[in-house]
Amino acid sequence: MSDSYVAAKIREAVAAAEGSRARAQRILLTWAQTxxxxxxxxxxxxxxxxxxxAVERATRPVRNGASGGQQQLSPEALDLVLAKLASREGGPPPARSASAGPTGGDTARGIVLGTLNPAPATKAGDRHVQTMKALAALYKRRRGD
Structure with a gap:
């Protein structure tokens, strides 16, 4: 295949799209189909x-019940992993809620039980407050208020 042919077609598509990259891409996709x-x-x-x-997908073993190519741990296996992690860190294993459902967490809040999620912030830190004030002042100056 000639690189000059492809380069010429790309230049032609950009010219036809009047410099718009998105339009040039659509034109090239249309031309490539024929x-x-x-x-x-x-x-x-x-x-x-x-x-x-393609070879990886074709030779990958099929996992039943796993979504998105991720393996799901059974509750017993998760308890075992948590106990081992806790013994390494010297503390008790995090408690899991029986009412948390099969994923073991509150996905609406982005917290998954059985992991070491940090506690959500209850108050903005001083640096955050200073940054927000500086951004507000900059925005106010730009608007001319």
Whole structure:
């Protein structure tokens, strides 16, 4: 495949799009659907990664019940992991709530029980307050108030 052909088509798409990158991309995608030479020239630098990804997906074992490719721990396995972590840190394992559901946490607040989430902030720190005041003053000056 000729790199000059692909480069010429890219320049042509940018010119047709009047400098708009988004429009040039749409034009190139449309042309690549009917122009095999352009498609191969565009995809050639990425072919090894495309093939590697396809082989990985094809040979990956299927996991039943796991969402998003992540394995889920059973409650017993989670308790075991937490106990081992606590014994390394010298403290008691974090308590898990029986009413927390299968994920073991309150996802609406972004807290997952069974992990070492930091306590949510109850008051803004001094640096945060100073930063917010400085931003407000800058915004006020820009608006001309």
């Amino acid at each position: 122009d095999d030479r352009l498609l191969r020239g565009l995809a050639a630098p990425f072919m090894k990664a495309i093939v590697t990804g």
